[in-house]
Amino acid sequence: MYIDSHCHINFPKLAAKMPELLAKMEENKVTHALCVSVDLPDFPSVLALAEQYPHIYASVGTHPDYEDTPEPTVEQLVQLADNPKIVAIGETGLDYYRLEGDLEWQRERFRTHIRASRITRKPLIIHTRAASADTIRLMQEEGAGTDAGGVGGVMHCFTESLEVAEAAIAMGFYISFSGIVTFKSAKDLQAVARAVPLERMLIETDSPYLAPVPFRGRMNEPGYVRHVAEYISTLKDIPLEQVARQTTDNFFNLFNIVR
Numbered sequence: 001m002y003i004d005s006h007c008h009i010n011f012p013k014l015a016a017k018m019p020e021l022l023a024k025m026e027e028n029k030v031t032h033a034l035c036v037s038v039d040l041p042d043f044p045s046v047l048a049l050a051e052q053y054p055h056i057y058a059s060v061g062t063h064p065d066y067e068d069t070p071e072p073t074v075e076q077l078v079q080l081a082d083n084p085k086i087v088a089i090g091e092t093g094l095d096y097y098r099l100e101g102d103l104e105w106q107r108e109r110f111r112t113h114i115r116a117s118r119i120t121r122k123p124l125i126i127h128t129r130a131a132s133a134d135t136i137r138l139m140q141e142e143g144a145g146t147d148a149g150g151v152g153g154v155m156h157c158f159t160e161s162l163e164v165a166e167a168a169i170a171m172g173f174y175i176s177f178s179g180i181v182t183f184k185s186a187k188d189l190q191a192v193a194r195a196v197p198l199e200r201m202l203i204e205t206d207s208p209y210l211a212p213v214p215f216r217g218r219m220n221e222p223g224y225v226r227h228v229a230e231y232i233s234t235l236k237d238i239p240l241e242q243v244a245r246q247t248t249d250n251f252f253n254l255f256n257i258v259r
């Protein structure tokens with residue numbers, strides 16, 4: 001069995017084909033998926049999926065790329081996370097690639113999420129792009145890690161260096177690989193995936209984005225996460241079954257889900 005630890009199946013294009021999407025998951029032995037919130041207006045649709053389907057979980061948070069959206073407070077996040085199907089805070093983090101100028105608001109928003117994670121004891125889903133030094137610095141300053149009284153979390157859709165991965169792992173975080181790792185051009189990332197211990201690894205689609213080879217360029221969906229697992233098993237030269245079992249165990253451990 002496989003788990004898609006990060007998807008956006010509440011986005012209209014995917015939500016419109018939910019029966020096909022669930023059938024494709026079943027066909028590929030993808031038993032669970034975590035539907036990740038990107039801002040507060042979108043949260044009800046994320047929560048609705050988690051409440052409707054026993055094998056879909058959800059998170060609450062506001063993505064760093066969403067500029068014109070209500071700013072969440074710590075209290076709001078804590079209150080919205082108070083539901084057994086909400087297993088994480090995020091996605092949150094820093095993205096200096098998409099947006100330019102004074103991004104202090106992004107850092108402030110990230111701090112808010114880390115504080116909510118510490119209060120709720122629910123792990124963080126962290127997005128970082130072109131901002132790894134500040135991301136790690138804020139994680140340390142706010143005590144996001146298990147080494148500092150936090151509960152850790154996952155560095156999702158990881159595309160940074162091994163040094164960044166190791167810094168996050170030292171704080172008790174997991175590293176999640178998406179379909180990007182299967183791309184021919186992703187040589188550096190493949191070396192990182194080879195070095196990251198399977199015990200600290202999750203797999204995801206980040207659908208509808210970033211479909212893995214052989215579906216690159218098409219709309220992504222949770223069923224395709226199996227291809228990420230297959231690629232990692234080849235990369236690490238270990239049995240596919242081992243990748244499936246360990247990444248599944250990691251998911252349930254990190255998000256405190258009782259099986």
Ligand SMILES: [Zn+2]
Nearest residue numbers: 091127156157
């Ligand atoms: Zn992201």
Ligand SMILES: [Zn+2]
Nearest residue numbers: 006036091206
């Ligand atoms: Zn995402």
